[in-house]
Amino acid sequence: MADDAGRPTGGLIGQPHVRIDGRLKVTGQARYPADEPLANPAYAYLVISAISRGRVAGMDLAATKATPGVIDVLTHENVGQEVKPPMGPDGKPTTTTLESDQIWHDGQIIAVVLAETYEAAREGAYKVVVRYAAEAPSATFDSPGVEVEPLKANETRHDPAKGDAAAAFAAAPVKIDARYDTPIQHHNPLELFSTTCVWEGPKLTIHEGTQNLYWLKGSVAGQLGLDLADVRTISRFVGGGFGSKGAPTSRTAWIAVAARRLKRPVKLVTTRDQGFTIATHRAETRHHLQLGATPDGRLTALVHEGWEVSSRPSSYNVSGTATTARMYACPNIATKVTVVHADRNTPGFMRAPPDTPYMFALECGMDELAYALGKDPIELRRINDTQTDPVSGKPYSSRSLMKCFDAAAGKFGWAKRDPKPGSMRDGDWLVGYGCATACYPCNIGPAAARLSLTPKGKATIQLAGHELGTGAYTLLAIVVADRLGLQVDDVQVMMGDSDLPPVPGAGGSNNAASTSNVAAKACEAIRQRLAMAAVRTNAGIFAGVDPATLTLVNRALVGPDGRSEPLETAASRVSPGAIEAHVENVPQGLPPDAAAALYHGRASLLRGQSREDVTAFAFGAQFVEIRVHRRTCEIRAPRAVAAFASGTIVNPLAAHSQYQGGAIWGIGSALHEQTEIDLRTARYVNHNIADYLVPVNADIGEVDVIFVPEEDHEVNPLGVKGIGEIGIVGMNAAIANAVFHATGRRIRKLPIRIEDLL
Amino acid sequence: MRPFRYEHAADREAALQAGRSAAAAAGEAHVRAPVQYLAGGTTLIDLMKLDVMRPEVVVDINGLARQHGEIRSGPDGLQLGALVRMADAAEHPAVRRDYPVIAQSLELAASQQLRNMASLGGNVLQRTRCNYFRDVTWAACNKRAPGSGCAAIGGPDRGMAVLGVSEHCIANYPGDFAGALAALGATVDIEGPGGRRVIPFEELHRLPGDTPHIETNLAPGELITGFSVPAGPWTRRSLYLKIRDRQSYEFAIASAAVALDLDAGVVREARVALGGMVAKPWRSHEAEAALRGHPLTEGSAQAAAAAAFAQAVVHGEDRFKPELGRRTLVRALLQCAAMEI
Structure with a gap:
């Protein structure tokens, strides 16, 4: 095996390896943030609003303060001035909490009860009597009082367009013109949202499950007016994030204020229902999709307009038209996105934020077009496949979409499909097959890492990475072992602490690309030092050899002719102790200040759809078999x-x-998940995981995953595209398309439920 | 959760003694009664954590398992002690063989962990999953706060009841086992300050009417000690069909408990109870009457289903539920008729 520069590697990249932290996790020894042992902690419990719009007119705290064990209550009246509001997921203003008496949304934090025990804090919180000055709220699309904001293009967002899509659509011989809806969804990671704050003099340590240690650190420092160096965030393991722990949220600074007031550590573990409103969610979206095509199936027009709900102050949006406009060869494209402001909490990242809702529309539309043309849905995608970004004209760094379709179709048995809707049955069950394209842009950010290697061949890599259950620790151990000629077990990986070198947040599927490439760069720095020392010495076997030709293999420094010397010998020339390297990796194409911004928690990603050189996406094809009972329509x-x-x-x-997890979530997304909102009050009503449904084991049968081999020499040095999000992207449409095939009913909203098919 | 006093009753007499103080202290409302019996705790503890229930005294009756923890099956029928765990009844060979509708109703409920804890007596008293009831920040809930109104009417009502509702409450009774008991004409053994009494299971729960806060005909301090299910030629040909969005661990959106006694395809006796959309455990005498004496066919099953839902009341998102209920009953009846026994 050889890397891009032709150097042999250790052959470990690409080999399956069990998680190096697996034993810790399954034996309960992995320490999650709320597990940190603390001296004399106080406990916090949140009081949240029961209205969605208005003001806190007053609070009766007498019963709360009289509750045994209650120490203090934070409200806007006593601490409101101590914190600057955090920015939203888009780095712009968002809803506030205790900063004022204003209520922006249901379930907004309006007080924090502090007590000697969790139980006393909860009891005290239950006894708070809130008087509201309520106003009529707007819940969602079509509610009276919403503000409609058509989005404009700026430096960071564009509305992909080319040609004259309206005219082309009007002239198209075959057309699809359809509207699609996706619901509010909440991540519900198993680990509840928690925050623990500990002060030592001016220094604040925050234990909080986060996908972005440096952003959280920078945000809290800014909110509290602290020196950046005085704030440390620790999150060694995250019990699931899915985007919900990506951006800083309000609670953290208040717990820091509480700990400062009480002069002791304060720990907050929120409840499941509070998690629906104190963090983010996937907002509901609407889509108007128009596809025009020639009778032989070539797309001539694509018009995709999206609407997304956000809070009053935030224009957070996902604008997935940046993806849908790039999927297929099409000469005429028009896109537009509108944000509808309602009295709601600000939405945020959730697995494949833009792609999951927007690709539902496009990929259902492609299935509808295939039926309108009388063509197989796979063949329609083949006809419109392209190796060139249809918007920018840049080449894809690599695009293996049709290879994915062909591999998955073969394994799935697509050839057995009778395309006629309602034609396939198994007893009382109608059977449907559906498929859809999955994709996700390849993102990479600047990153730093510290690496040490001992002469005995033990390596330690340190960076402020995030383990969300994705296998991030193991990934780095594999890369370092591969590059330094060690075994995976020889590598210690330290992450989850903002005292370590910064990396971007774990989101947008950038983690593997960002961290593996910086780790490889650190390994290369150490290899170079070993090689330089070896060729410069007069005594060694490599005296005078070109240092670039020396590699680390199996705990030895190896020359081009196969001669080798033990790592211990080579290392002792450089240092009697450990050899250390600190490196920063700033991918080409990022702004010059990217590294500096990284240390302040503002990592800018090089995004796959907006690179100067290529357009970089990962692709996939997803197939689903759906069964619908002919009488009761489960x-x-x-x-x-x-x-x-x-x-x-x-x-x-x-x-x-x-990948399997993505597919399983996709089944939930298409058939189960929906946050229900009371339209009269703009309040979520099923804010628990008995009523907010996700699939259980009995819902999941076979989930087969095929790896289609792909080498990409453009996307980044290691060719890592990222896999975190893509697994869910095609599932919504594949399932809706299979439901149509099973029943003849085209359901254009999610989740698809029994009542849609009765 | 608020502080409460925990008492452990070693036997029935001790429990009833504690219950007597309940009788003295209680008002009408069941939910906010100051003394509560604790068996498996799968409803009570949940609702205490949510601050819906705020008992001052919790009387642990698990010690009564010695007196009321048996399953007995004989020629006259089936006796189920109130402290029998759901899992034990579901796995009992005689229950599975002779009363499959009971075994299935239990097995399809909750999760294995919950079934291991939950008692049969507590199960039938399981409270509604109406989110307007379970979230105390909604001021209007006639069940929780008598006279305050019903916030659920006009809200998302997909999970609400359509049979037996009133303008004061549309909460759905969520249990499965109760449907089997109602269909099979079970009786309830009750002990209380006033002595021992036996009532038909159908009379245990009350319709909401204008008093949704009074959920059952149990008097304060009374305790369910067991259930008797009479034997009958229909119990072996019985099943429980539960329809839901996911395959397991979810409350029914529609369900049917059915039992048939067939004579050459003609219905000698039919037993039907409905769930997933009912204000209380719901035996459909209308459906039974429509079937009795007729051949069990698609047509007669449809007629029974039409009769069963003739009085359904819908509000919004729940408009599909009578149709789903009808289809569920038809499917259950046809499946039941096809059973090999």
Whole structure:
């Protein structure tokens, strides 16, 4: 095996490896943020608003303060001035909490009860009597009082367009003109949202499950007016994030204020229902999709207009038209996105934030177009496949979409499909097959790492990375072992602490690309030092050899002719102790201040759809079998097959799980998940996981994953495209398309439920 | 959760003694009664954590398992002690063989962990999953706060009841086992300050009417000690069909408990109870009457289903539920008729 520069590697990248932290996790020894042992902690419990718009007119705290064990209550009246509001997920103003008496949304934090025990804090919180000055709220699309904001293009967002889409659509011989809806969804990671704050003099330590240690650190420092160096965030393991722990939220600064007031550590573990409103969610979206095509199936027009709900002050949006406009060859494209402001909490990142809702519309539309043309849905995609970004004209760094379709179709048995809707049955069950394209842009950010190597061949890599259950620790151990000629077990990985070198937040599928490339760069720095020392010495076997030709293999420094010397010998020339390297990796194309911004928690990503050189996406094809009972219309998904081509796969074992997890979530997304809102009050009503449904084991049958091999020499040095998000992207449409095939009913909203098919 | 006093009753007499103080202290409202019996705790503890229930005294009656923890099956029928765990009844060979509708109703409920804890007596008293009831920040809930109104009417009502509702409450009774008991004409053994009494299971729960806060005909301090299910030629040909969005661990959106006694395809006796959309455990005498004496066919099943839902009341998102209920009952009846026994 050889890397891009032709150097042999250790052959470990691409080999399946069990998680190096697996034993810790399954034996309960992995320490999650709320598990940190503390001296004399006080406990916090949140009081949240029961209205969605208005003001806190007053609070009766007498019963709360009289509750045994209650120490203090934070409200806007006593601490409101101590904190500057955090920015929203888009870095712009968002809803506030205790900063004022204003209520922006249901379930907004309006007080924090502090007590000697969790139980006393909860009891005290239950006894708070709030008087509201309520106003009529706007819940969602079409509610009276919403503000409609058509988005404009700026430096960071564009509305992809070319040609004259309206005219082309009007002239198209074959047309699809349809509207689609997706619901409010909440992440509900198993680990509840928690924050623990500990002060030592001017220094604040925050234990909080986060996908972005440096952003959280920078945000809290700014909110409290602290020196950046005085704030440390620790999050060694995250019990699931899915985007919900990506951006800083309000609670953290208040817990820091509480700990400062009480002069002791304060710990907050929120409840499941509070998690629906104190963090973010996937907002509901609407889509108007127009596809025009020639009778032989070539797209001539694509018009995709999206609407997304956000809070009053925030224009957070996902604008997935940046993806849908780039999927297929099409000469005429028009896109537009509108934000509808309602009295709601600000939405945020959730697995494949733009792509999951917007690709539902496009990929259902492609299925509808296939039926309108009388063509197989796979063949329609083949006709419109392209190796060139249809918007920018740049080449894709690699695009193996049709290889994915062909591999998955074969395994799935697509050839057995009778395309006529309602034509396939198994007893009382109608059977449907559906498929859809999955994709996700390849993102990479600046990153730093510290690496040490001992002469005995033990390596330690340190960076402020995030382990969300994705296998991030193992990924780095594999890369370092591969590059330094060690075994995976020889590598210690330290992450989850903002005292370590910064990396971007774990989001947008950038983690594997950002961290593996910086780790490889650190390994290369150490290899170079070993090699330089070896060729410069007069005594060694490599005296005078070109240092670039020396590699680290199996705990030895190896020359081009196969001669080698033990690592211990080579290392002792450089240092009697450990050899250390600190490196920063700033991918080409990022602004000059990217590294500096990284230390302040403002990592800018090089995004796959806006690079100067290429357009970089990972692609996949997802297939689902759906069964619908002919009488009672329960919908089940016993079988799914997906194929993905995503460049270099560092650890196929972890990647397999990640892809499977995406497909399983997709089944939930299409058939189960929906946050219900009371339109009269703009309040969520099913804010618990008995009523907010996610699939259980009995809902999941076979989920097959196919890795389509792909080498991408453009996307980044290691060719890592990222796999975190793509697994869910095609599932919504694949399932809706399969439901149509099973029943003849085209359901253009999610989730698809029994009542849609009766 | 608020502080409460915990008492452990070693036997029935001790429990009833504690219950007597309940009788003295209680008002009408069941939810906010100051003394509560604790068996498996799968409803009570949940609602205490949510601050919906705020008992001052919790009387642990698990010690009564010695007196009321048996399953007995004989020629006259089936006796189920109130302290029998759901899982134990679901796995009992005689229950599975002779009363499959009971075994299935239990097995399809909750999760294995919950079934291991929950008692049969507590199960039938399981409270509604109406989110307007379970979230105390909604001021209007006639069940929780008598006279305050019903916030659920006009809200998302997909999970609400359509049979037996009133303008004061549309909460759905969520249990499965109760449907089997109602269909099979079970009786309830009750002990209380006033002595021992036996009532038909159908009379245990009350319709909401204008008093949704009074959920059952149990007097304060009374305790369910067991259930008797009479034997009958229909119990072996019985099943429980539960329809839901996911395959397991979810409350029914529609369900049917059915039992049939067939004579060459003609219905000698039919037992039907409905769930997933009912204000209380719901035996459909109308459906039974429509079937009795007729051949069990698609047509007669449809007629029974039409009769069962003739009085359904819908509000909004729940408009599909009578149709789903009808289809569920038809499917259950046809499946039941096709059973090999």
